[in-house]
Amino acid sequence: MGLSGLAEELAHRRRRFPAAMADEVLARGAMVGSQVEVFAHQRRCMDYARELIREYEAADRAFPSGLVFIARELSGGRGRFARSWHAPPGGLWLTLVLVNTLLPQHGRFYPLATGVACAETVRSFGVEARIKWVNDILVGPAKLAGILIETDRGLLGREEYVLIGIGINVNNDLFPAELNGLALSMKEVLGGELDLQLVAARLLAKLRWNIGLLHYVEARQLAEEGDSGEPPPSHPLLAAWRGLSDTIGRRVLFGFDIQQSPQYEAVVEEIDPGGGLVLRLAADGRRVTEYAGEILYLS
Structure with a gap:
């Protein structure tokens, strides 16, 4: 993650939250994008991530939580229920792998946190996107971005991994016939191409904030109440989600x-x-x- 993207995000959050809270939330999400690997082509980043997890385990090495894979093109992209995902050059095709340390009542917010981060990223460029529960980013009736979250349990059962796949139609504006009217890109909405690196940097910064927020809220609740087994009655992430959703x-x-x-x-x-x-x-x-x-x- 570029320093400029992080500085921009910190300034943005400090305008809306106490400075100490903003600093702590971003610090708790610091694992996101700590390492980024970029590929010209991958069949499917989720599959590559699982293979790498196995390699780390076989070597008895700790997996670097927050590792990000970005492919310029996917040939085997899939969404829910193995539905194909059109992922040509020009889009942002990203997978984030986290070692899950959150308690279940907090980990269940990963999909909402990712959706908020995606919507915030797209809107930061002037695209009036909304969230459709639980994992679609829409502009009007058309889909601009999709999210797929899978979990993986290590072979030895010591770790649980959360694999977050994100696909954003950025500059790709040619879609298969079956997607006519159902999908669109940021380029189509704005009338010009965007810097893919800048879109990726902003997305990672938004993910760092929203996932850091999950850890921040969990830490505060544990300090005040212990492990109640229940989410807090008023999670700040839900307020953000409500403000962005049209569901x-x-x-x-x-x-x-x-x-x-x-x-x-x-x-x-x-x-x-x-x-x-x-x-x-x-x-x-x-x-x-x-x-x-x-x-x-x-x-």
């Missing part, structure tokens, strides 16, 4: 694999303190809370 109030179709097995229709009412989506069922008016799955907007 609350929407009529949606919910399912764990929405394309193959939609389950029910509902209206999104809120996001609960644990990051779950609170829905009011269309069929009978009952309220349910979902912590995993995906939604399709109906209105």
Whole structure:
């Protein structure tokens, strides 16, 4: 991560939070982007990350948490449920690998933290993007960026790894026919190409803040309450997510694999303190809370 990107992020956060808090949050997220590897081509960065984890374990070496892989092009990009992801030159295709040290009630916020970081990055360039729960970044009805989070348990069971894959359509503006009207790029919105390195630097700085915020909140809660097993009643990340999301109030179709097995229709009412989506069922008016799955907007 470039020093200019970090200095820009620190100045930005100090305008909104006490200086001491801003400094501590960024310090707690300092592992993010501590090492960055750039490839001209990868089949899939997630797979490469898993191979590297195995190599480190076989050599009995500690994996460097926060390692980032950036590929200029992916030939085997995949999203949820092995759906193909179009990843040609011009986009930002990034994988972040973290050694997970967060307690479960705090680690469940990784998807929201990543979504906020992506939306903040895109908006910093003047693109009015919004978050669709839980892992899509939209401009209007079209998808600008996607997020995939997977976990991996070390062969010896000593560590849990969180693999965060992010794809942002930056300068790539030619999409397969089946994506016409469903995807767009920052270049299309702004009318000109962007510096990919600058987009990557800002994204890493935003990830450092939002993931650092998870560690900061956990540390504060442990100091005050101990391990209650519950998330704090008012997580600052949720306020940021609410301000960037266009999901609350929407009529949606919910399912764990929405394309193959939609389950029910509902209206999104809120996001609960644990990051779950609170829905009011269309069929009978009952309220349910979902912590995993995906939604399709109906209105």
